[in-house]
Amino acid sequence: MGKYKAEARVRRLDFEPGRRILAISDIHGNLEYFRGALELAAFSAEDELIIDGDFLEKGDRCLDTLEYIMELSKAGNVHALRGNCDGWYTVFEQGREGNAHLLRYLRWKGKGFLWELFRNLGVDVMAIAGLDPYIPLLHAYDEEFDFLRSLPDAIDSENFTFVHAGRYPNKPLEEHSQDELNRIDRFMDRGDSFEKWTVVGHYPVVLYGEDKVCANPIIERKRKIISIDGGCVLKDDGQLNALIIPHKDSEDFSFVAYDHFPERRVLKDQAGGSRSYYIRWGDSRVQVLERGEEFSRCRHVRTGYEMDILTKYLFTSEDITGCNDCTDYVLPLKAGDVVRVVEETSRGYFVKHKGVSGWYYGELE
Numbered sequence: 611m612g613k614y615k616a617e618a619r620v621r622r623l624d625f626e627p628g629r630r631i632l633a634i635s636d637i638h639g640n641l642e643y644f645r646g647a648l649e650l651a652a653f654s655a656e657d658e659l660i661i662d663g664d665f666l667e668k669g670d671r672c673l674d675t676l677e678y679i680m681e682l683s684k685a686g687n688v689h690a691l692r693g694n695c696d697g698w699y700t701v702f703e704q705g706r707e708g709n710a711h712l713l714r715y716l717r718w719k720g721k722g723f724l725w726e727l728f729r730n731l732g733v734d735v736m737a738i739a740g741l742d743p744y745i746p747l748l749h750a751y752d753e754e755f756d757f758l759r760s761l762p763d764a765i766d767s768e769n770f771t772f773v774h775a776g777r778y779p780n781k782p783l784e785e786h787s788q789d790e791l792n793r794i795d796r797f798m799d800r801g802d803s804f805e806k807w808t809v810v811g812h813y814p815v816v817l818y819g820e821d822k823v824c825a826n827p828i829i830e831r832k833r834k835i836i837s838i839d840g841g842c843v844l845k846d847d848g849q850l851n852a853l854i855i856p857h858k859d860s861e862d863f864s865f866v867a868y869d870h871f872p873e874r875r876v877l878k879d880q881a882g883g884s885r886s887y888y889i890r891w892g893d894s895r896v897q898v899l900e901r902g903e904e905f906s907r908c909r910h911v912r913t914g915y916e917m918d919i920l921t922k923y924l925f926t927s928e929d930i931t932g933c934n935d936c937t938d939y940v941l942p943l944k945a946g947d948v949v950r951v952v953e954e955t956s957r958g959y960f961v962k963h964k965g966v967s968g969w970y971y972g973e974l975e
């Protein structure tokens with residue numbers, strides 16, 4: 611027998627005509643961004659809201675985020691589905707080996723949903739010898755686990771299918787496994803197209819970019835795919851996107867994006883740079899040529915491309931030096947443009963302009 615693959619659970623939803631449909635994915639325990647995005651979108655009881663998976667892990671407020679989603683879900687117009695980071699209800703059935711693996715994970719991560727629960731229960735995961743005796747304590751949160759257990763892996767409607775990561779064409783949703791719907795990587799690069807719109811998160815959209823970093827949703831009209839993960843929590847310059855579908859029969863999509871970076875105004879025109887590169891997750895190995903306090907001169911190992919990287923973005927693990935996502939892209943800007951400041955440095959500002967990240971070397975108002 612191969613590894614047991616849980617079958618996907620699909621929930622059908624018939625949206626009422628005229629009601630606005632919002633979709634948000636990959637909140638990753640960032641309650642501030644979630645509330646911010648809902649406010650920007652002017653979310654109300656008149657809207658439908660799809661939470662497209664991965665509202666847990668990586669961030670600092672997983673339990674609060676879950677409880678807020680549970681509260682919102684009571685009204686009947688908020689519909690969450692499960693991402694690959696939300697399946698913690700299996701913690702009661704995983705046995706000794708699973709528990710040992712989980713303890714190593716908790717110690718390594720030092721944050722996340724179960725880490726928060728154990729902290730609240732007074733269990734210091736760094737100090738205990740094994741997790742087995744402490745698993746039953748988690749039943750204090752049965753309501754939360756029941757909610758996670760109840761979530762579908764896909765929400766299907768007349769014109770839109772919502773899944774966390776992706777799906778295969780010519781294969782009914784129900785015949786996918788949970789893992790397929792929740793974990794397909796680089797879904798947009800598979801080249802598939804669909805009859806009805808497929809809305810996904812899971813893979814930060816910035817990673818589809820070549821030389822530029824843009825966190826706005828990608829809408830592929832010919833293939834009917836919308837990818838919305840703005841890199842909230844995962845990226846230093848990430849944002850939480852809320853896709854806005856005006857009503858169930860509309861393709862007039864728009865979006866709002868929330869982040870917490872301060873807004874400033876550009877004082878001088880800046881011509882865009884001619885050459886740039888984007889070093890990103892999965893291909894971020896660099897060689898440090900000259901380490902400085904603020905910036906370090908680095909060479910991207912695979913391409914040989916050289917750029918100055920904020921020293922605080924460098925990390926070393928197992929003798930390999932890598933870096934957080936970064937770019938040397940110089941943004942084309944006009945005086946009066948409003949930018950959002952991610953990093954203020956002695957050389958200039960790393961900013962976002964309309965979802966695109968890059969450098970601005972002039973003065974800000």
Ligand SMILES: [Mn+2]
Nearest residue numbers: 664693694812
């Ligand atoms: Mn995911």
